[in-house]
Amino acid sequence: GQMLSAMTMELGALESSIGSPERLRARLEEARGLNADTIRGVRDLAMGLRPAMLDELGLGPALRWQGREFSRRGGVPVTVQLDGELDGLPDAHRTCIYRVVQEALNNCARHAHARNIRISVYGHADRVQVSVQDDGVGFDTKAASSGLGLIGIQERVRELDGKVAITSHPEKGTILEVEVPVS
16 A cells, blocks of 8 residues: 555656656556555455454444445345444454454355345353344355355354354345354
8 A cells, every 4th residue: 555655656756747748648647546546445455354443443333334334335234233242352353253244244245135134243251153144045055165255254263263153045044153252
């Protein structure tokens, strides 16, 4: 991101140093536009991976934001239910839960054709439970267990000694359940 910002400044300096050749000016303006788009893309990517609000406001507000953004972009209502103690979770747990929910929502958008999605997160003294449920088309969990999204979820949860369970039925939707121990 810093390098792209530096490139923007350099392109601006280059643009101001040329005389009147309109073609060159147009090409430089195009390059500046592409650079600006790239910077926005990098910011969006960084926000998606680990939003600053996860550290500043906590897991609950970050998940609510994620649900609102998903609803706004995809038009599918997302309900976020939070219960128990979530503020004291270690960084690794907060990031894991955020990314699991994010990937589950991405899977819903790509495959489920859901009309509603419900996210539930319960913080217990010794564990955190996460559930993402949709009312979409469902899928064969045995056949789809090798998808990159599900593998990523399983790997993240396994790193924290947690468990993942997926229940799905044709035309009745899918439930992704995650349980992560907290020491």
